[in-house]
Amino acid sequence: xxxxxxxxxxxxxxxxxxxxxxxxxxxxxxxxxxxxxxxxxxxxxxxxxxxxxxxxxxxxxxxxxxxxxxxxxxxxxxxxxxxxxxxxxxxxxxxxxxxxxxxxxxxxxxxxxxxxxxxxxxxxxxxxxxxxxxxxxxxxxxxxxxxxxxxxxxxxxxxxxxxxxxxxxxxxxxxxxxxxxxxxxxxxxxxxxxxxxxxxxxxxxxxxxxxxxxxxxxxxxxxxxxxxxxxxxxxxxxxxxxxxxxxxxxxxxxxxxxxxxxxxxxxxxxxxxxxxxxxxxxxxxxxxxxxxxxxxxxxxxxxxxxxxxxxxxxxxxxxxxxxxxxxxxxxxxxxxxxxxxxxxxxxxxxxxxxxxxxxxxxxxxxxxxxxxxxxxxxxxxxxxxxxxxxxxxxxxxxxxxxxxxxxxxxxxxxxxxxxxxxxxxxxxxxxxxxxxxxxxxxxxxxxxxxxxxxxxxxxxxxxxxxxxxxxxxxxxxxxxxxxxxxxxxxxxxxxxxxxxxxxxxxxxxxxxxxxxxxxxxxxxxxxxxxxxxxxxxxxxxxxxxxxxxxxxxxxxxxxxxxxxxxxxxxxxxxxxxxxxxxxxxxxxxxxxxxxxxxxxxxxxxxxxxxxxxxxxxxxxxxxxxxxxxxxxxxxxxxxxxxxxxxxxxxxxxxxxxxxxxxxxxxxxxxxxxxxxxxxxxxxxxxxxxxxxxxxxxxxxxxxxxxxxxxxxxxxxxxxxxxxxxxxxxxxxxxxxxxxxxxxxxxxxxxxxxxxxxxxxxxxxxxxxxxxxxxxxxxxxxxxxxxxxxxxxxx
Numbered sequence: 001x002x003x004x005x006x007x008x009x010x011x012x013x014x015x016x017x018x019x020x021x022x023x024x025x026x027x028x029x030x031x032x033x034x035x036x037x038x039x040x041x042x043x044x045x046x047x048x049x050x051x052x053x054x055x056x057x058x059x060x061x062x063x064x065x066x067x068x069x070x071x072x073x074x075x076x077x078x079x080x081x082x083x084x085x086x087x088x089x090x091x092x093x094x095x096x097x098x099x100x101x102x103x104x105x106x107x108x109x110x111x112x113x114x115x116x117x118x119x120x121x122x123x124x125x126x127x128x129x130x131x132x133x134x135x136x137x138x139x140x141x142x143x144x145x146x147x148x149x150x151x152x153x154x155x156x157x158x159x160x161x162x163x164x165x166x167x168x169x170x171x172x173x174x175x176x177x178x179x180x181x182x183x184x185x186x187x188x189x190x191x192x193x194x195x196x197x198x199x200x201x202x203x204x205x206x207x208x209x210x211x212x213x214x215x216x217x218x219x220x221x222x223x224x225x226x227x228x229x230x231x232x233x234x235x236x237x238x239x240x241x242x243x244x245x246x247x248x249x250x251x252x253x254x255x256x257x258x259x260x261x262x263x264x265x266x267x268x269x270x271x272x273x274x275x276x277x278x279x280x281x282x283x284x285x286x287x288x289x290x291x292x293x294x295x296x297x298x299x300x301x302x303x304x305x306x307x308x309x310x311x312x313x314x315x316x317x318x319x320x321x322x323x324x325x326x327x328x329x330x331x332x333x334x335x336x337x338x339x340x341x342x343x344x345x346x347x348x349x350x351x352x353x354x355x356x357x358x359x360x361x362x363x364x365x366x367x368x369x370x371x372x373x374x375x376x377x378x379x380x381x382x383x384x385x386x387x388x389x390x391x392x393x394x395x396x397x398x399x400x401x402x403x404x405x406x407x408x409x410x411x412x413x414x415x416x417x418x419x420x421x422x423x424x425x426x427x428x429x430x431x432x433x434x435x436x437x438x439x440x441x442x443x444x445x446x447x448x449x450x451x452x453x454x455x456x457x458x459x460x461x462x463x464x465x466x467x468x469x470x471x472x473x474x475x476x477x478x479x480x481x482x483x484x485x486x487x488x489x490x491x492x493x494x495x496x497x498x499x500x501x502x503x504x505x506x507x508x509x510x511x512x513x514x515x516x517x518x519x520x521x522x523x524x525x526x527x528x529x530x531x532x533x534x535x536x537x538x539x540x541x542x543x544x545x546x547x548x549x550x551x552x553x554x555x556x557x558x559x560x561x562x563x564x565x566x567x568x569x570x571x572x573x574x575x576x577x578x579x580x581x582x583x584x585x586x587x588x589x590x591x592x593x594x595x596x597x598x599x600x601x602x603x604x605x606x607x608x609x610x611x612x613x614x615x616x617x618x619x620x621x622x623x624x625x626x627x628x629x630x631x632x633x634x635x636x637x638x639x640x641x642x643x644x645x646x647x648x649x650x651x652x653x654x655x656x657x658x659x660x661x662x663x664x665x666x667x668x669x670x671x672x673x674x675x676x677x678x679x680x681x682x683x684x685x686x687x688x689x690x691x692x693x694x695x696x697x698x699x700x701x702x703x704x705x706x707x708x709x710x711x712x713x714x715x716x717x718x719x720x721x722x723x724x725x726x727x728x729x730x731x732x733x734x735x736x737x738x739x740x741x742x743x744x745x746x747x748x749x750x751x752x753x754x755x756x757x758x759x760x761x762x763x764x765x766x767x768x769x770x771x772x773x774x775x776x777x778x779x780x781x782x783x784x785x786x787x788x789x790x791x792x793x794x
Contacts, residue, residue, distance in 0.1 A: 040057075040060055040061050040064065041061060042057070042058060042061060042117050042129055042132045043129065043132065044129050044130065044131065044132055045128065045129060045472070046128070046129040046468045047122075047126050047127070047128055047129075047467070047468040047469075047470075047471030047472055047475075048119065048126065048127045048128075048129075048467065048468050048471075049126055049127075049452075049467045049471070050126075050127065051082055051085055051119065051127060053127075053467065053468075054085075054087070054117070054119045054127055054129070055069070055071065055087060057468075058087045058117045065140055066140040066141040067089050067090065067091075067115070067136065067140055067141065068089065068090030068091075069087055069088075069089070069090070070087070070088055070089070070090050070092070071085065071086075071087060072085075072086040072087065072088040072092065072116070073086055074086070077531065081121075081531070082121070083120065083121045084118070084119070084120045084121070085118070085119050085127075086116055086117070086118050087116060087117045087118075087119075088113075088115065088116040088117075089113040089114075089115040089116065089136060090109075091109065091110055091111045091112075091113040091136075091137075091138055092110070092112070092113050092114070092115070092116065093110050093112060094110045094111075094112055111137055111138045112137065113136050113137050113138055114133050114135070114137065115133050115134065115135060115136045116131065116132075116133050117129065117131070117132050117133075118130050118131035118132075122475065126448075126471050126475070159180060161180055161183035161184040161186075161187055162184070162187050164184055164188075164261075164263065165180070165181060165184060165245050165258055165261045166258065166261065167258055167259070167260075167261060168257060168258060169257065169258040170250070170255050170256065170257050170258075171247065171255065171256045171257075172255055172256075173256070174204060174207055174247070174256060176256075177207070177209070177245070177247045177256050177258075178192070178194065178209060181209050181245045182280050182281070185211075185280065185281075186275055186276075186278075186280075186281045188269060189269030189270040189271065189272070189275050190211050190212065190213070190243070190265060190269055190270065190278070191211070191212035191278035191279050191280045191281065192209055192210070192211070192212065192280045193209070193210055193211070193212045193214065193279075193280070194207070194209060195208040195209065195210040195214065195244070196208045203249075204249065205248065205249045206246065206247065206248045206249065206259075207246070207247055207256075208244055208245070208246050209244060209245045209246075209247075210241075210243070210244045211241040211242075211243040211244070211265060212237075212278070212279060212280070213237065213238055213239045213240075213241040213265075213266075213267055214238070214240070214241050214242070214243070214244070215238050215240060216238045216239075216240055217237065217238045239266055239267045240266065241265050241266050241267055242262055242264070242266070243262050243263060243264060243265045244260070244261075244262050245258065245260070245261050245262075246258070246259050246260040246261075247259065308336075311328060311336065313549055313552050313553070314326040314328075314339075314341060314552070317343075317556075321343060321344060323343065323344035323347070323715075324341065324342075324343050324344065325341065325342050325343075325347065325409070325410040326339070326340065326341035326342075327339070327340045327341070327406035327409070327410075329394070329399065329402050329403075329406075331394065337393045337394045337399075338390070338391065338392050338393060338394055338399055338402065338403065339390060339391040340388060340389070340390045340403055340406040340407065340410070341388065341389060342375075342387060342388035342389070342407070342410045342411075343559075345563065346385075346386060346387045346388055346410075347387075347410060347411060347412075349377065349379065349385045349387065350377065350385075350387045350411050350414065351411070351414060352379075352686060352687050353377050353378065353379050353380070353385065353681060353686070354377070354411070354414055354415075354416050354417065355416070355417035355418065355521055355523065355681055356377060356378065356416065356417060356418045356420065356521055356522050356523045356525055357375055357376070357377055357387060357416040357418070357419050357420070358375070358376045358377070358419075358420040358421075358443065358525055358526075358529070359373060359374075359375055359376075359419070359420070359421045359422075359427075360373060360374050360375075360376055360529070361373045361395075361421075361422050361446075371391060371392045371393055371395060372389070372390070372391060372538075372551075373389070373390045373391075373392060374386055374387075374388070374389055374390075374538075375387040375388040375389070375390075375407060376525070376529065377523075377525070378523050378524075378525045378528050378529075379686075380591050380593075380594065380681055380682050380683065380684070380686040380687075381566075381591050381592070381593045381594075382524075382528050382591075382593035382594070382597075383528075383566050383593075384525075384528060384529055386559060386562075387407070387411075388407055388410060389555060390403055391551075395426075396426070397425075397426035397429060397430065400426050400427060400430040401426075401429070401430040401433055401434065403430075404430045404431065404433075404434040404435070405434050408434050408435065415435045415437050415438050416435060416438050417438060417439065417521055418438065418439045418440070418441070418520050418521050418522060419431050419435060419438050419439070419440045419441075420440075420441055420442070420443050420522065420525070420526075421440070421442055421443070421446075422442060422443070422446040422450070423442040423446060423447055423450070423505070423508060423511065423512055424442075427440070427442070428440055428511065439520050439521070440511075441511060441512065441517045441520050442508075442511050442512035443512065443526055444474050444475065444512055444513065444514055444526070445526050446512075447474065447505065447512050448470070448471065448474045448475075451467075451470060454501040455499070455501065455502075458494060458496075466494060469490055469493065469494070470490065472486060473486045473487055473490050474514075475514070477513075477514060477515060478514050478515060478518065478648075479515055479631065480515040480516075482515075483509075483513055483514070483515050487506065518648070518649035518650075518652065518653055519649055519652050519653070520652075520653065521652060521653060521654075521655065522653055522654070523654060523655060523681065524597070524653070524654045537558070537562075538555070538558060581671045581672060582602070582662075582671060582672055582673055583598075583599070583602065585672050585673060586598050586673060586678070589678055589683045589684065590678075590682050590683060590684070591682065591683070591684050591686075594656065594682035594683075597654070597656045597682075598656050598657070601650070601656060601657065601658055601659045601662060602659070602662060603659075604626050604629070604659035605659040605660075605662040605663050605666070607626055607627040607628075608624055608625060608626045608627070608659055608660065608663045609624070609625050609626075609627075609663075610622045610623065610624045610625075610635075610660075610663045610664060610667060611623055613634065618638055618639045618640040619636060619637070619638050619639075620636075620637050620639070621634055621635065621636050621637075622634070622635045622637070622663075622664050622667070623635075624646075624659075624660040624663050624664065626659060626660075633646055633647045633648045633658075633660045634646070634647045635647075635660050635661055635663070635664045637664050637668065639668075642674055642676075643676075644661050644664060644665065644674075644677075645661075646658050646660045646661050648660060651677065655679045655681060655682055656682070657673060657677045661677075687721070718732065719732075
């Protein structure tokens with residue numbers, strides 16, 4: 001029997017697309033037990049947190065088989081996020097004929113092999129294996145032959161950054177070398193910049209990392225160093241420093257080796273207390289978790305100058321836009337530690353779509369440098385809306401309660417229907433105290449994401465295996481028995497019975513697990529946010545800012561750009577009206593996004609079966625199953641009032657009626673969706689009409705300040721609608737003069753003829769100097785004095 005043919009490796013002249021990467025699975029010496037082999041074999045239904053995790057898993061599988069893995073074609077959504085990706089054998093497809101002037105390709109490099117792995121994004125943002133083809137149409141490479149072609153590739157050793165670089169140090173990737181040098185620079189006291197790189201036929205072969213003060217500023221390039229010294233002024237940022245680290249690729253292992261290291265600098269180095277301000281060190285990395293407590297505390301602190309600049313910035317914004325609301329919380333020492341702000345558009349959006357609010361603390365979960373959080377909702381077009389932003393340097397229970405109270409004040413006391421947060425009793429207590437009538441639940445995505453930090457050692461040691469086992473427990477179990485069974489198997493498989501975090505998570509499962517919050521209305525906001533990925537866009541931009549003032553400015557600009565980009569969606573062209581009666585009905589009412597949600601349920605209804613289960617008087621029950629979907633659900637129909645409910649709770653959760661109910665309505669010969677199951681938040685005219693707040697009318701009209709705030713809200717609502725069309729704007733402009741004349745007439749007849757076009761706030765009385773009536777308390781009980789729509793620490 002002939003020896004297996006060695007797979008030809010892709011060379012520089014391979015026809016692989018530029019954006020496709022090629023990986024060779026090498027032989028890993030040593031025996032593996034049977035359970036590990038089973039875990040390494042792909043299966044349909046496996047979950048991976050990211051596309052790269054799936055790629056690395058498939059590479060490791062190929063390592064034991066003996067073939068090359070290549071990233072093939074992918075699908076993207078309208079926001080260019082990858083939604084589907086194929087990983088294929090390197091021999092997939094067929095080669096194209098090369099011209100005689102080019103080097104010939106290795107014989108038999110493409111054979112049309114169909115072996116592949118396909119992953120597809122799911123609503124939570126993770127990836128699921130949807131297709132796996134195991135068979136190859138060519139001989140596989142034997143492991144000795146693979147090692148002979150690529151050479152041994154032992155894992156690079158671990159180096160201590162405090163010892164500094166040395167010649168012949170080896171790194172797996174360019175990023176590993178940069179991370180090591182940057183960590184060394186942080187210890188020494190300088191910042192690192194990526195400089196010159198050299199490529200050969202598109203592949204990186206060398207890279208130079210330099211001190212940030214390498215070179216000279218543009219205006220100093222032609223100045224002779226021997227000339228008269230520059231006039232007194234700021235210290236130049238570039239001093240021609242020669243400190244650097246050079247790495248070069250080492251064939252055939254493709255690792256990088258240090259070829260040159262210059263340690264001397266020609267400028268003073270920063271001290272440990274200020275090195276974190278340098279550009280290359282201001283972002284938190286995973287290494288921060290190993291830093292000293294003093295450093296971690298400093299990263300969560302706030303410079304007084306930053307707080308003052310931020311306060312001044314918010315005050316200036318309020319002068320430009322009187323409807324802006326902001327609040328500043330102070331600690332026991334009177335220092336600003338917490339910020340919250342919301343503009344008029346955020347408040348207006350909330351008044352229309354306050355049925356669900358998510359407080360997203362992804363920044364804190366991902367260990368980024370700024371404790372940034374957003375209050376997020378979703379509109380009738382399934383577009384995320386930002387209701388407000390917060391910087392919470394004190395996220396204690398008192399701080400969270402202060403934040404929710406500030407949000408409540410900004411929204412004129414209008415309580416949200418549902419509040420979604422991270423897991424934690426402090427969030428539940430704050431919601432109960434501020435919004436006693438609201439439903440509260442933690443999000444399963446926060447739990448899934450927190451596992452990376454809380455189970456860090458397990459995740460690092462068996463990331464692909466554990467995360468794809470953890471994901472189905474989180475997202476695939478909508479019924480309690482299935483969830484409990486999956487949980488027990490996970491705990492047993494990874495020996496997590498004594499893990500405190502897992503035990504606490506299980507104890508509080510009622511607050512976050514899917515089977516226990518199907519009754520909570522969410523408008524499917526988690527799916528929407530994973531697709532839109534607002535937080536990742538903001539995080540990518542905001543974490544590059546050096547101080548709080550710059551962050552606020554950048555956030556304000558990004559929010560404006562985001563809103564401008566989503567305006568065309570709000571005025572999208574309607575879909576063609578279908579001929580089926582019920583689809584025609586909802587198509588005329590729903591927005592395009594809501595109609596698509598309903599259409600999905602309608603398609604499931606067409607593939608469903610139903611049979612009578614029980615009956616009592618006017619109430620009848622049916623069991624409904626859907627093809628290719630596990631389980632069955634019970635639908636209860638009351639012919640007396642036409643009400644219908646389903647155990648799947650989809651309508652209660654999303655506001656879109658489920659396929660099971662549609663099936664029973666059809667059995668009852670009801671060809672249109674009853675009006676009580678078409679909720680206003682999904683219709684095209686959801687923003688029309690007026691709204692009210694939860695504040696008593698006597699309180700709203702008690703002071704000129706309160707009346708002023710209410711009028712700003714009304715004006716913002718009118719402006720938001722009139723700005724959509726030139727004709728509407730012209731109408732408002734034409735009516736403004738008549739409105740002002742009518743106001744002047746009211747003032748004249750009421751004895752306020754001297755006021756003209758300006759409103760005067762009442763002067764403070766003698767008692768106001770002792771204790772203002774509108775004092776609220778900060779996170780630690782400190783008094784905060786409300787000024788206009790803002791709150792200033794006193």
